[in-house]
Amino acid sequence: MRDTFVKTLIEIAKADKDVHLLTGDLGFGVLKPYWEQLPEQFTNIGIAEQNMTGIAAGLALSGKKVFTYSIGNFPTLRCLEQIRNDCAYHDANVKIVCVGGGFVYGSLGMSHHATEDLAIMRALPSVVVMAPGDLTEAAACTRAIYEHQGTCYLRLGRGGEQKIHESISDFRIGKAIQIKEGNRVVVFSTGGIFDEALGAVELLNDRGIYPALYTFPTVKPIDRELIRACAKEYDLIVTVEEHNIIGGFGSAVAEVLSEMSGNRAVQIKIGLNDTYSCIVGTQKYLRNEYGMSAEKIAERIWEYLYV
Structure with a gap:
């Protein structure tokens, strides 16, 4: 899923120079194609997720369409106050992306198990919460949150997910x-x-x-x-x-x-x-x-x- 997300985001960002991707010093093997092709639309904030989210909110309120990217609980639970106060409250155009929902990083222990994120993000007013089931859904979700005005959460797997759909003819946020x-x-x-x-x-x-x-x-x-x-x-x-x-x-x-x-x-x-x-x-x-x-x-x- 994460490779599909990056591939889709590259296509989106090439067509829209207001798209900007922030990472918390993670995902370099996956994100490399993005930063090589779009270096002016990429920033590595470092291991500082609260700062990453605050910067994302500032960029969004200045007219950018911002994606933040990290693994497990780091882009959500670690910086929940910044998501709530800086992004969601202002309906800022920030798209929070977690790779490794659930037990993807099971061998790293409880700190890396993302098992409360859907509940917490769902509780924030007006925040869209998406969790694709395969690669086709991942691409469709990425495009959908890009087009949606406001704060969104995208929960991805890691890789190797079974393909459900060859294509989705009428994908819409809020539809099963x-x-x-x-x-x-x-x-x-x-x-x-x-x-x-x-x-x-x-x-x-x-x-x-x-x-x-x-x-x-x-x-x-x-x-x-x-x-x-x-x-x-x-x-x-x-x-x-x-x-x-x-x-x-x-x-x-x-x-x-x-x-x-x-x-x-x-x-x-x-x-x-x-x-x-x-x-x-x-x-x-x-x-x-x-x-x-x-x-x-x-x-x-x-x-x-x-x-």
């Missing part, structure tokens, strides 16, 4: 995308964990259960219309996110469901169960340990339906 039709159960996924959600659906297909499947590249604004329609059509909604189940994607869906009257689907939230990971390991290993692997997701759905 259907991947599979189904019955009884519908699975909603956001971000790079889509491969586990898809794997779970395929495992259930082998057992005679055929869930519908949607990807949500936008967490805020959430696709309320689609959620309501699915709540009336299906018995069970399963939300899958590589994130704490408190306050994130699953909570955004639950907020919509809570406002509905009459009969509606029950929801199961798959994610990190309101804890910190004290385990060090690969992303795949940690997903399985915390119930987010395809096998664990499928088993959770099976147990709800038949146990």
Whole structure:
């Protein structure tokens, strides 16, 4: 995803000289093509994320369209006050990019696990929050936040994500995308964990259960219309996110469901169960340990339906 983001941003920045990319002394192997081609539209701020965000706000309020880039929690939690006070409050045209959402940097421990970022960024008024599920969505999200006036958050995986779409004909902020039709159960996924959600659906297909499947590249604004329609059509909604189940994607869906009257689907939230990971390991290993692997997701759905 990060390579796709950089490639897309290069295309955007070549056409718009007001685009400027700031990095917190990270991502040099990935960002090198950008700074070599657009040196006047790039600044390395150093390991000083609060300064990076303050500078981004100043540039944006001077007419620039600014992207900040770092890994894990560094461009969000480390500089939350600057995002809130300098960027979001002023509706500044700053696009905050995190590479390594969830357990991507699992081997580096809890300080590098981005598992509360969606909830925190979603709580900031007027901030758009996006988490693409594949490379095609990553490119579409990059263009969408560039075109959007105001502060945005883009949560990327790292690399190797499974390709979902060859193309997306009508991509819009705030709209989910259907991947599979189904019955009884519908699975909603956001971000790079889509491969586990898809794997779970395929495992259930082998057992005679055929869930519908949607990807949500936008967490805020959430696709309320689609959620309501699915709540009336299906018995069970399963939300899958590589994130704490408190306050994130699953909570955004639950907020919509809570406002509905009459009969509606029950929801199961798959994610990190309101804890910190004290385990060090690969992303795949940690997903399985915390119930987010395809096998664990499928088993959770099976147990709800038949146990």
